[in-house]
Every structure is written in C-alpha cells, then in structure tokens.
Amino acid sequence: xxxxxxxxxxxxxxHGFTGAGRSWADHLDAFAGHxxxxxxxxxxxxxxxxxxxxxxxxxxxxxxxxxVYLADEGALPAVVLGYSxxxxxxxxxxxxxxxxxxxLILESPSAGIADPALxxxxxxxxxxxxxxxxxxxxxxxxxxxxxxxxxATHAALEPELLARQRAIRLASExxxxxxxxxxxxxxAMEPLHDLxxxxxxxxxxxxxxxxxxxxxxxxxVAAGIPGAHLELLEGVGxxxxxxxxxxFRRLVTEFLQEVPAA
Numbered sequence: 001x002x003x004x005x006x007x008x009x010x011x012x013x014x015h016g017f018t019g020a021g022r023s024w025a026d027h028l029d030a031f032a033g034h035x036x037x038x039x040x041x042x043x044x045x046x047x048x049x050x051x052x053x054x055x056x057x058x059x060x061x062x063x064x065x066x067x068v069y070l071a072d073e074g075a076l077p078a079v080v081l082g083y084s085x086x087x088x089x090x091x092x093x094x095x096x097x098x099x100x101x102x103x104l105i106l107e108s109p110s111a112g113i114a115d116p117a118l119x120x121x122x123x124x125x126x127x128x129x130x131x132x133x134x135x136x137x138x139x140x141x142x143x144x145x146x147x148x149x150x151x152a153t154h155a156a157l158e159p160e161l162l163a164r165q166r167a168i169r170l171a172s173e174x175x176x177x178x179x180x181x182x183x184x185x186x187x188a189m190e191p192l193h194d195l196x197x198x199x200x201x202x203x204x205x206x207x208x209x210x211x212x213x214x215x216x217x218x219x220x221v222a223a224g225i226p227g228a229h230l231e232l233l234e235g236v237g238x239x240x241x242x243x244x245x246x247x248f249r250r251l252v253t254e255f256l257q258e259v260p261a262a
Contacts, residue, residue: 001020001021001040001041001046001047001048002021002038002039002040002041003021003022003024003028003037003038003039003040004036004037004038004039005028005029005031005032005036005037005039006028006031006032006033006034006035006036006037007032007036008034008035008036009034009035009036009078009079009102009256009261010035010036010038010070010073010075010076010077010078010079010102011031011034011035011036011037011038011078011079011080011081011256012038012039012040012066012070012075012078012079012080012081012090013031013037013038013039013081013082013086014040014042014066014080014081014082014083014085014086014087014089014090015039015041015042015045015083015085015086016083016084016085016086016087016108017045017084017085017177017180017181018045018142018145018168018169018172018177019042019045019046019083019086019168019169020041020045020046020047020168020171020172021039021040021041021046022039022046022168023083023165023168024037024039024241025164026241026245027241027245027248027249027252030249030253031249031252031253031256033253034253034256034257035079035256036075038070038073038075038078040066040069042062042085042086042089042180043056043057043062043176043179043180043183043184044057044172044173044175044176044177044178044179044180045172045176045177045180046168046171046172048176049173049176050173050175050176050179050180051179054179054182054183055183057179057180057183057184058183058184058188058189059088059089059092059184059188059189059190060092060096060189060190062089062092062184063089063092063093063096063097064096064097066089066093066100067093067096067097067100070100071100076099076100077099077100077101077102078100078101078102079101079102079103079104079105079255079256079259080093080094080100080101080103080104080105081105081106081107081252082105082106082107082109083107083108083239083241084107084108084109084110084214084238085180085184087106087107087108087109087110088109088110088111088112088184088186088189088192089184090104090105090106090109091104091106091109091111091192091196091199091221092189092190092192094199094200094201094203095192095195095196095198095199098198098199098200098201101201102201102259103201103202103203103204103255103256103259104199104201104202104203104204104225105203105204105205105206105252105255106203106204106205106206106218106221107205107206107207107240107241107248108206108207108208108211108214108217108218108238108239108240109205109217109218109221110186110214110217110218110221111191111192111193111196111217111220111221111224112186112189112190112191112192112193113186113187113191114191114193119186119187119191120187121187122185122186122187123185123187123188124187125187126181126182126185126186126187126188127181127182129181130177130178130179130181130182131178132144133174133177133178133181134174134175134178136174137174138169138170138172138173138174138177139170141174141177142166142169142170145169146162146166146169149213150211150213150214150237150238151237151238151239152237153208153210153211153236153237153238153239153243154237154239154242154243156243157242157243161242165242193220193224196221196224196225197224197225197226199225199226199228200226202227202255202258202259202260203222203225203227203228203229204228204229204231204251204252204255205218205221205222205225205228205229205230205231206218206231206232206233206240206248206251207219207230207231207232207233207240208232208233208235208236208237208238208239208240208243208244209232209233209234209235209236210235210236210237211236211237211238213238214238215232218230218232231251233247233248
C-alpha cells in the first residue's frame with residue numbers, strides 16, 4: 001500500500017518499525033508542495049503483509065525492491081527520507097543503488113551493528129521480542145512497545161497525537177511485525193559503517209539532543225558520509241518528525257529546495 005501526494009521530483013518516505021505510510025500524515029501536505037510524495041507501507045506493516053520468506057523482507061532485499069518500485073513508477077532518481085528502520089533501508093538504498101537516490105534524509109539513523117558479538121546479541125533480543133509479539137497479540141505488544149525508553153520524550157506529546165500513532169501500530173498484523181524484526185532488525189542487517197564513504201547523494205541527518213540511545217549512531221552516520229550535514233534538534237528525542245514537526249518540516253523542505261535537479 002502506498003500513499004501518494006503532490007507533483008514534481010519524487011520524495012520517498014520510509015517509516016520506522018511499527019509505523020506505516022500514514023505515519024507521515026502531518027507532513028504530507030507540506031512536502032507535496034515541493035515534491036511528488038510516495039509513502040509506502042514497508043513489508044509486514046500497515047497494508048503490506050509479510051512476504052513468504054524472511055529473505056524477501058531484509059533491509060537489503062527491501063532496498064532492492066524499492067529501487068525497482070521507483071523505476072516502475074518513473075520516479076528515478078528520488079529524494080529518500082527514512083526514519084529509524086526506514087533510515088537504515090534508505091541508507092542501504094543509497095549504498096546499493098546510488099543511481100536511484102538524488103538526495104538522502106536520515107532521521108535517527110543507524111548503520112547497523114559492526115561488532116559480531118553485539119550483532120548476535122541483538123538478533124537474540126529481536127527474536128525474543130518477535131516471539132513475544134506472536135503470543136501476546138498486537139494490543140499488549142503495542143502497549144509494551146510504547147514504554148520503550150527510546151520513546152520517553154513522548155510523555156510531552158499531545159494525547160491526540162499519541163492516540164493516532166497507537167492506532168497506526170495496532171493496524172499491523174503481529175505476524176508481520178514479528179517477521180520484520182527477524183528479517184530487518186539491526187542485528188540482521190549487513191553493517192554499513194565501512195560503506196558510508198560510498199554514499200554520493202547530498203545527505204541530511206536529523207536527530208534529537210535528548211535521544212541518548214540513538215544520537216551517537218546518527219552522529220557516526222553523519223561523520224561517515226562525505227559532505228553530510230547533521231542537525232540535532234534541541235529538546236527532542238528519537239522522533240523529531242513527531243516532537244518538533246515545524247522544525248522537521250523546515251529542514252526537509254529547505255533540503256528539497258537545495259538539492260540540484262537530476
């Protein structure tokens with residue numbers, strides 16, 4: 001399932017784990033004033049079911065599939081904006097298919113886990129979480145997921161916004177989210193740290209100063225990509241697009257205006 005809005009140069013929006021294309025709803029009108037916005041539900045999320053095999057849901061396979069999708073849509077090259085899990089997929093797309101990426105915006109990104117032991121430990125943790133989703137059901141899992149320390153700053157968000165985000169999470173199937181964890185978690189993906197230097201697209205990295213867990217990863221990604229620009233929003237955690245929407249929109253629209261045409 002893909003939400004499409006606007007005209008002009010393509011802008012591909014990639015949501016995070018438990019999200020969907022409509023996670024970007026508050027920004028679509030603003031972005032559509034500058035671009036043809038394409039916001040898909042990633043595999044296992046929203047209206048896109050899990051694939052028959054986990055191999056088809058990996059970060060690598062999803063990036064390959066998105067390159068094909070953009071070509072089929074006549075949307076090459078595209079500016080690609082990804083948040084968290086979506087940022088990892090966007091980064092892989094820029095590394096594996098540079099011809100498909102006109103510009104790159106990475107919100108709270110990670111390049112994966114370089115240390116093999118830590119990567120294996122993360123896979124074990126994600127497998128345990130996947131099993132928990134399967135036996136708990138979507139409601140109990142979402143309640144537990146929203147208590148993740150990475151979302152501590154969400155306590156300051158408006159109840160209506162939190163309710164909309166919860167509804168998006170509840171709309172996914174437990175089996176789809178579990179498969180996504182197993183296939184596309186940080187422990188499952190090929191680490192990209194040594195490949196960041198190969199990113200040729202103009203790059204903007206956005207993070208929050210209060211994101212103590214993921215901020216160092218975002219800083220490392222920005223440092224590794226030639227010419228990348230890092231913006232850390234004050235008083236913001238892991239989700240700048242939710243916590244500081246006006247500042248986030250300004251950064252994205254300014255980037256869209258500055259990226260040279262293909």
